[in-house]
Amino acid sequence: MSAESSEAQAGASPQRSQSRLRVAVIDRDPGFLQVLTNRLDALRWDHRALSSAVTAEVLVAMRLNALVVDVAVLGPGSWEYLERVCARLPGLAVIVCTGPSSVVQRVRGLRLGADAWVTKPCHPEELICVMEAAVRRHRRTEMPALEAAANVGEITIRPDLYQAYRGTASLELTAREFEILHLLVQSDRVLRREEIYERVWGYAMAHGDRSVDVFVRKLRQKLRTASPEWSYIHTHFGVGYRFAPEADNGRVHEDDERQEAAAPDVADLEADVIDEAPGLDPAFAS
Amino acid sequence: MSAESSEAQAGASPQRSQSRLRVAVIDRDPGFLQVLTNRLDALRWDHRALSSAVTAEVLVAMRLNALVVDVAVLGPGSWEYLERVCARLPGLAVIVCTGPSSVVQRVRGLRLGADAWVTKPCHPEELICVMEAAVRRHRRTEMPALEAAANVGEITIRPDLYQAYRGTASLELTAREFEILHLLVQSDRVLRREEIYERVWGYAMAHGDRSVDVFVRKLRQKLRTASPEWSYIHTHFGVGYRFAPEADNGRVHEDDERQEAAAPDVADLEADVIDEAPGLDPAFAS
DNA sequence: TTGCGTGTAAAGATCCTGTTACTGGAATCG
DNA sequence: CGATTCCAGTAACAGGATCTTTACACGCAA
Numbered sequence A, B: 001m002s003a004e005s006s007e008a009q010a011g012a013s014p015q016r017s018q019s020r021l022r023v024a025v026i027d028r029d030p031g032f033l034q035v036l037t038n039r040l041d042a043l044r045w046d047h048r049a050l051s052s053a054v055t056a057e058v059l060v061a062m063r064l065n066a067l068v069v070d071v072a073v074l075g076p077g078s079w080e081y082l083e084r085v086c087a088r089l090p091g092l093a094v095i096v097c098t099g100p101s102s103v104v105q106r107v108r109g110l111r112l113g114a115d116a117w118v119t120k121p122c123h124p125e126e127l128i129c130v131m132e133a134a135v136r137r138h139r140r141t142e143m144p145a146l147e148a149a150a151n152v153g154e155i156t157i158r159p160d161l162y163q164a165y166r167g168t169a170s171l172e173l174t175a176r177e178f179e180i181l182h183l184l185v186q187s188d189r190v191l192r193r194e195e196i197y198e199r200v201w202g203y204a205m206a207h208g209d210r211s212v213d214v215f216v217r218k219l220r221q222k223l224r225t226a227s228p229e230w231s232y233i234h235t236h237f238g239v240g241y242r243f244a245p246e247a248d249n250g251r252v253h254e255d256d257e258r259q260e261a262a263a264p265d266v267a268d269l270e271a272d273v274i275d276e277a278p279g280l281d282p283a284f285a286s
Numbered sequence C: 001t002t003g004c005g006t007g008t009a010a011a012g013a014t015c016c017t018g019t020t021a022c023t024g025g026a027a028t029c030g
Numbered sequence D: 001c002g003a004t005t006c007c008a009g010t011a012a013c014a015g016g017a018t019c020t021t022t023a024c025a026c027g028c029a030a
Helices: A004-012 A030-043 A056-062 A078-088 A102-109 A123-142 A175-186 A193-201 A211-226 B003-012 B030-043 B055-062 B078-086 B102-110 B125-142 B174-185 B193-201 B212-226
Strands: A020-025 A047-050 A065-070 A093-098 A116-119 A150-152 A155-156 A162-168 A231-238 A240-247 B022-026 B046-050 B066-069 B095-099 B116-118 B151-152 B155-158 B164-168 B230-236 B240-247
Touching: A020 A030, A020 A056, A030 A047, A065 A123, A078 A093, A078 A102, A093 A123, A093 A155, A102 A116, A116 A123, A123 B102, A123 B125, A150 B193, A155 A175, A162 A175, A175 A193, A175 A211, A175 A240, A193 A211, A193 A240, A211 A231, B022 B030, B022 B055, B030 B046, B030 B125, B055 B078, B066 B125, B078 B095, B078 B102, B095 B125, B102 B116, B116 B125, B155 B174, B164 B174, B174 B193, B174 B212, B174 B240, B193 B212, B193 B240, B212 B230, B212 B240
Parallel strands: A020 A047, A020 A065, A065 A093, A093 A116, B022 B046, B022 B066, B066 B095, B095 B116
Antiparallel strands: A150 A155, A155 A162, A231 A240, B151 B155, B155 B164, B230 B240
């Protein structure tokens, strides 16, 4: 453990984090906050210290990547709070950083949805690494923003322009509309409303929320105006929506290249099913 | 933090993990392995102990959800190994569980891609919670929890479309009908009505409720219409229902390899500790 | 045979979705 | 800076699809 130091330093620098993260810290320990704040400043992360719990709604509005919280600050009801926050913001990395605790407490915290439990006193660098580790996955799959344009039916999706076109004419989609369309096109399967909401809005859908329906309607309207001969978004009653370009005569549009599993076409239903492919587990392949 | 204990017990139980996880442990400490193995057995997770590092390729073949590794076992080159594994399997939850370490080491491990760093000695339950937390986060973004289509008799089940087909013809199942069919197909055994109801509806069945019977009737009707030569759902008087494709001549349809992940086969439940660097174990590397 | 569990059927209650209208706030423009 | 336009989100309604309940007939088991 001697040569580690220099190596660690070297290994630490490459590609710190992709970009500035937004972090909130719920804590009251001045020393802890001071040290951590300095470190976060140096990293140029957006951060904010809170001296007490704020509602999940406020956290939603903050658009955070990670939340560090000392359960001791929350007092009674801390578990319920933790659970509520984790449930409401499934995409938020929640790290509990607090003083000595029992195994039972730690187990409970993690089970309620926390991503990590760090015991004080702790080195700020370590806490930051834990935050990065928790946030890392989330970004990995979220980042592939620069995708190629895709042709679906008569429509062209341009992720780089955040817009869809029929030939050269823009559909004039709003940001949200485009995100939903893009998600549906990429998924190529039935998506439940909750799924759509969570991946587009970034937090859990409230019970009874009809936003997704309304946006789907707006999307359909613009798609119909631009490409009247086709239908694109299909409703699965009791489930959700699915994207599949389909000409009015009923013929399904054969999708050129895109990924294999792509075609939810009824056409190749009987053909493909995974009888072969001995080494591959169909559940994981693709 | 005093009356927490009892609360923790209560809060810990609800909804353990979605399903059986596949875990590998690279460690040599007999005591540690013994305790952890017992816990994993109780949870019915697929697990395997490795006494030394295996190549990333082998890990890929194991299709793991999580990997627990004691860097001390790896010896020199442990950092490179950790980095290689994390890079090669971005979807794998990697937890380092080892003896006392320096902040620098922990920082380095996390920075290289590990999801968590647990210090021995540790409570097995806590380690398991850390695994769950790490896997939870992975699954969130790794939506492709898509199950493969399954062929049963003349019917094709398409979980991605929430629908069943006979060739290219949809059975036009409603969402609930499909869920029940899907559950029966996956279970591959007799399910009591209460079991079906609870897993589909999400809450306990009221005494005297006949909903399941009615849905089974609807299912049978649609299955019979689509595939008259076969019988699929069998009644076990006084017990419940069981799915088994069976041709009219009485011959039972031998189910080849279809839904792998689907069937919680007792076969790969027994994961024994293997001391030698293993080749491919049929239980793991399909 | 009797008693209980299951198959069958239909009507009513309930839930789900498409649609429209409206409000508050953000962004844009003059 | 104020006015205007645009957008996200909410509420409400109607029509339709689905689910639950109820009733009765049938068949299995003791």
